[in-house]
Amino acid sequence: MATMAQAIRMALHYGEENLGVTDVFGEDVGPPLGGVFTASQGLKTAWNSPLDERGIIGTALGLALAGQRPVCEIQFGDYIFNTIDLLKIVGNTHWSCIGQFEVPLVCMTIVGAGIHGSIYHSHSFESVAAHIPGWKIVLPSTPIDAYGLMISAIKDPNPVMFLYPKALIRVKGEQRIPGEPDEKILKRMIDAPTGPTLAHIEQARVDWKPEWPSGLTDYQVPFSKANIVQEGTDITVVTYARHVFMARQAAAQLKESDGVSVEIVDLRTLYPWDRETVMNSIRKTGRVLVLNEDTPVCNFGEHILREIITECFYELHARPRLLAGADVPGVGLHEILELASIPQVQNIVDEIRGICAEEP
Amino acid sequence: MKKDVKLKIFDLMVTARCLEERMIKMSKSADGHFWLGGPGEEAFNVPLGMLSRPGRGVEYDYFHFHYRNAATMLAMGMDPRDELRQANNRATDPFSGGRNFVNHFARVEWNVCPVTSTIQTQWLIAPGTARAQKRHGGEGITIVTCGDAGTAEGDFHIGLNWATQPGWDLPLLFIVTNNRYGISTSYDQVHGAGNIAEMARGYGMEFGIVDGTDVEASYSKLEEVMDFVRKERRPYLLEASVSRLYGHSSSSGANRVPEDSETDPLEEWVKKLIKAKLLTRKDYQAKYEAETQRMNEYLKEVKQEPAPTPESIYDHIYKDA
Numbered sequence: 001m002a003t004m005a006q007a008i009r010m011a012l013h014y015g016e017e018n019l020g021v022t023d024v025f026g027e028d029v030g031p032p033l034g035g036v037f038t039a040s041q042g043l044k045t046a047w048n049s050p051l052d053e054r055g056i057i058g059t060a061l062g063l064a065l066a067g068q069r070p071v072c073e074i075q076f077g078d079y080i081f082n083t084i085d086l087l088k089i090v091g092n093t094h095w096s097c098i099g100q101f102e103v104p105l106v107c108m109t110i111v112g113a114g115i116h117g118s119i120y121h122s123h124s125f126e127s128v129a130a131h132i133p134g135w136k137i138v139l140p141s142t143p144i145d146a147y148g149l150m151i152s153a154i155k156d157p158n159p160v161m162f163l164y165p166k167a168l169i170r171v172k173g174e175q176r177i178p179g180e181p182d183e184k185i186l187k188r189m190i191d192a193p194t195g196p197t198l199a200h201i202e203q204a205r206v207d208w209k210p211e212w213p214s215g216l217t218d219y220q221v222p223f224s225k226a227n228i229v230q231e232g233t234d235i236t237v238v239t240y241a242r243h244v245f246m247a248r249q250a251a252a253q254l255k256e257s258d259g260v261s262v263e264i265v266d267l268r269t270l271y272p273w274d275r276e277t278v279m280n281s282i283r284k285t286g287r288v289l290v291l292n293e294d295t296p297v298c299n300f301g302e303h304i305l306r307e308i309i310t311e312c313f314y315e316l317h318a319r320p321r322l323l324a325g326a327d328v329p330g331v332g333l334h335e336i337l338e339l340a341s342i343p344q345v346q347n348i349v350d351e352i353r354g355i356c357a358e359e360p
Numbered sequence: 361m362k363k364d365v366k367l368k369i370f371d372l373m374v375t376a377r378c379l380e381e382r383m384i385k386m387s388k389s390a391d392g393h394f395w396l397g398g399p400g401e402e403a404f405n406v407p408l409g410m411l412s413r414p415g416r417g418v419e420y421d422y423f424h425f426h427y428r429n430a431a432t433m434l435a436m437g438m439d440p441r442d443e444l445r446q447a448n449n450r451a452t453d454p455f456s457g458g459r460n461f462v463n464h465f466a467r468v469e470w471n472v473c474p475v476t477s478t479i480q481t482q483w484l485i486a487p488g489t490a491r492a493q494k495r496h497g498g499e500g501i502t503i504v505t506c507g508d509a510g511t512a513e514g515d516f517h518i519g520l521n522w523a524t525q526p527g528w529d530l531p532l533l534f535i536v537t538n539n540r541y542g543i544s545t546s547y548d549q550v551h552g553a554g555n556i557a558e559m560a561r562g563y564g565m566e567f568g569i570v571d572g573t574d575v576e577a578s579y580s581k582l583e584e585v586m587d588f589v590r591k592e593r594r595p596y597l598l599e600a601s602v603s604r605l606y607g608h609s610s611s612s613g614a615n616r617v618p619e620d621s622e623t624d625p626l627e628e629w630v631k632k633l634i635k636a637k638l639l640t641r642k643d644y645q646a647k648y649e650a651e652t653q654r655m656n657e658y659l660k661e662v663k664q665e666p667a668p669t670p671e672s673i674y675d676h677i678y679k680d681a
Contacts, residue, residue, distance in 0.1 A: 057484070058483075058485045058487070059488040060488060062484075062489040065422075094677075095677050096459055096460055098455075099675070100468040101468055158679055
């Protein structure tokens with residue numbers, strides 16, 4: 001099955017061939033590299049920008065105002081913080097001019113820990129992003145969702161923040177994307193040849209051209225539609241990205257050891273999020289854990305918790321809780337430090353046990 | 361310059377001055393909460409509007425204006441009532457529906473991109489519209505304006521860098537209107553460089569300086585450099601020295617600066633026209649009084665128009681997909 005990097009690449013290809021994408025750009029996005037995570041290899045509209053995040057966001061906005069359809073990339077979520085004022089401008093442009101100009105741009109950036117990325121390659125961004133109105137924000141956990149959400153993002157006439165998790169970028173999917181060939185064939189078709197140095201890579205790619213799968217479609221994952229990853233009856237875990245997989249592992253363990261039945265909701269779209277699916281699940285189970293890896297103060301999960309308390313307070317059998325990253329300035333490099341900073345499977349198991357042990 | 365062009369510029373300068381003076385008064389009453397604008401820049405801003413090509417799409421010019429560009433908008437054909445609607449925060453304000461400050465234009469039919477109070481950030485957005493125009497071809501250019509103070513931001517240099525990428529010289533006219541102040545901080549306190557325009561040299565960009573209080577010099581220089589950007593499809597940095605006749609904004613009182621402390625470009629143009637026997641002082645006074653009265657009448661009319669509704673704050677957050 002395709003990896004998330006391949007899925008994004010295929011969606012961008014479909015976008016530039018069929019949906020009017022004019023520019024895929026950012027640092028190292030164009031040839032020869034095609035993105036430090038290979039998400040833009042072989043794309044005909046991909047180009048390299050200066051090492052300048054402010055210029056990237058500003059230029060993307062200008063292109064969108066001039067009727068183009070840009071997809072820009074900030075190489076790591078950690079590097080997007082010096083564009084916050086520009087993200088605010090992007091988000092308020094349509095509103096401030098009472099709808100005169102449309103802003104059909106996608107900004108993609110890779111987020112979260114899990115690759116021993118240390119202090120400047122491990123940060124989450126969703127909580128800050130959610131505080132900038134006017135954007136739609138997605139964060140897929142699987143290659144097929146990454147494909148479908150990217151197609152939705154490209155088609156949308158509004159700015160879309162396409163976050164994607166570092167830890168899952170090379171993980172193969174469990175579900176085939178419509179039009180996706182077999183894994184080995186896909187690799188041969190769209191993965192650029194590589195080499196030990198930049199000079200070797202450049203040489204190997206002089207005559208290389210991808211052979212795009214012919215059967216790709218405009219398969220969409222609609223915005224604001226969460227996915228119930230697994231059904232359960234005792235507790236709801238509301239999560240996204242890497243922690244969908246961690247929650248699955250915790251749920252399997254709890255089923256085995258405690259006989260607890262966990263329902264897992266993958267939000268997929270963080271804003272505007274799928275309240276209906278979340279609330280219905282909580283009404284069914286009566287217990288909830290909100291789970292993510294961002295730092296805990298003003299965490300996006302706190303917003304979800306507040307909404308849950310407002311809407312479902314009298315239907316809860318236990319205090320709703322948030323399990324988030326540690327309240328520290330960064331994720332340390334040593335594995336012990338990273339594991340201590342980001343919720344792990346055992347932390348999730350412990351938290352769920354605690355919630356399920358509470359008597360109403 | 362032909363006689364009718366000279367007189368047209370005069371008419372537009374008077375209209376711009378009277379519109380701004382009307383809005384300054386509004387900012388000191390309940391009719392407007394705030395004012396900032398461009399009295400003292402008319403000699404430069406009117407020719408800029410006259411020589412531009414407003415329209416919708418990449419064939420036409422794109423504008424990322426300063427909030428001191430009302431005279432440019434008038435020269436492009438703006439109804440003064442539209443700016444009074446914005447100054448008075450009416451729902452009928454065509455730029456922002458009562459949401460934004462005075463002189464924060466946005467008009468999609470003319471490619472006037474929404475003005476942001478953070479003027480210098482527009483130097484990051486302008487390379488985007490210019491890149492679309494470069495790809496399209498034709499003679500459409502992007503025009504972006506800032507003041508001297510904002511050039512201290514890194515965004516000033518980012519704009520110049522993105523306009524001169526190898527193989528991607530952009531059809532982008534950068535304009536710095538230098539009034540030698542950022543609110544209260546003088547240019548000389550915070551800029552080591554003798555002038556701003558020469559910073560373009562490091563980017564291999566053409567540049568020039570013009571007396572922006574002189575109508576003929578401004579018109580002629582703008583004609584030359586706009587033609588250069590249109591035809592050569594390369595950027596140009598133009599610095600125009602201008603006056604600031606009512607201070608920075610309401611925040612500095614919005615009062616007329618002491619007589620003779622700064623050049624009044626309208627008065628200078630009137631003197632030239634009188635000397636050329638194209639105008640009399642009496643004609644000028646009559647025109648000034650008539651325009652003042654017209655703005656008063658317009659304001660009365662605009663004030664009758666509806667205010668925004670509370671529910672409207674949720675309009676246009678997203679474009680319907």
